[in-house]
Amino acid sequence: MESTIRTPDTSSVIVGVDGSQPARQAALWAAAEAVRRDRPLHVVHGAGTDGRALYLSVETAERGRALGREILAQTARSVAADYPGLFVTTEFSRVDAVTSLHRAAGRHGTIVVGNRGLGGFDTLMLGSVGLDTAAEARTPVIVVRGADGTEERGTVLAAVRDEHDLAFALYAAREAELRKASLRLLHVWNLLSSVGSVVPTLDDIEGIAGEHAAVLEWVTDAVHTQFPELLLESDAEKSVSVAGALVEASHHADLLVMGGRRAPTALAIGRNLSRATHSVLHHAHCPVLLVPRAGADFGSRA
Incomplete structure (x- = not known):
């Protein structure tokens, strides 16, 4: 793999860029995140020329390489202008963007991607690179959505x-502690999925609601025990759409944290994303951080 600068620090914030406006926005968001985490920023452009070598002329491949390096240079200049003290490395890769990002992240990096790339389909709320990166992730992935200068x-x-x-x-x-923010734990449950095809009675509904409230209370108490100084609230909501409730709640958050990659099931879309996760990634009003689930071989946070 061709690289313009050395291999990134193993706990870097990794951001993918392709010249699109969402990617430029993601790069600046990732830069702020790297400063917050006191980590380096590693900017990656995966050109994918190796996979198309049989179909590209030498001249076309060289133009692609030149364009990729210019995108990296422009991004580095933009980041330096806003974050002059941040240590930034760049990497031009000849393999595809998804593979390039995962290689750069290794086992401990945090990957940041924009919500849409240069695919040309404006109706798609999340580009294929972002979706595939999230679906295949073994380290945390942040999809930057709704971070357009809105106040925190x-x-x-x-x-x-x-x-x-x-x-x-x-x-x-x-x-939340890193951002000096409060934390809201939200548990959304669907009554229909809880009772199946049986028509529930009032006692059933109250009993099911109590079970869900008990789960959330247990998680809340465990979090409070480890983070006693953190401003913490928790809510259990009944909804016909788990994704819809989370998307609505994201209006009032700076970051939405969810479980990400998991073992494939019949309810998965793409590769290893549930339907609810898939929908949230397409429609959330704030950046979404996906943390791979246990068994997905992910490293510690960057």
Whole structure:
């Protein structure tokens, strides 16, 4: 793999750029994130020329390389103008963007991608590179959405499905602490999925609601125990759409933290993303941080 600068620090913030406006926005967001985390920023352009070598002329391939290097140089200049003290490295890769980003991140980097690239389909709310990067991730991935200069809300939102999501809630607590923000734990449950085809009685509904509230209370208490100084709130909501409730809640958050990559199931879309995760990535009003689930071989946070 061709590289303009050395291999990145193993805990760098990694951002992919392709010359599009969402990618430029993601790069500046990633720069701010790197400053916040006190980490280097590594900017990657995956040209994908190796995979198309049989179909590209020498001249076309060289123009692609020149364009990629210019995109990297422009991005580095933009970042330096806004964040002069940040250590930035750049990398031109001849393999595809998704592979390039995962290689650069290794086991401990955090990947940042824009919500849409140069695919030319404006109706798609998340480009294929962003979707594939999130679906295949073994390290945390942040999809930058809704970060267009809006004032910070001072809240990190975490989606809690059940007691197994305690790890993501604790991850979200660290993110909130890092941002000097509050943390809202949101557990959304669908009554229809809870009772199946049986018509529920009032007692059924109250019992199911109590079970869901107990799960959230247990997770909330565990987070509070480890982060006693953190401003913390938790809510359990009944909704016909888990994704819809999370998207609505994202209006009031600076970051939404969710469990990401998991073992494939019949309810997965793309590769290893659930339907709810897929929908949130397309429609959220704030950046979405996906943390790979246990068993997905992900490293510690960057």
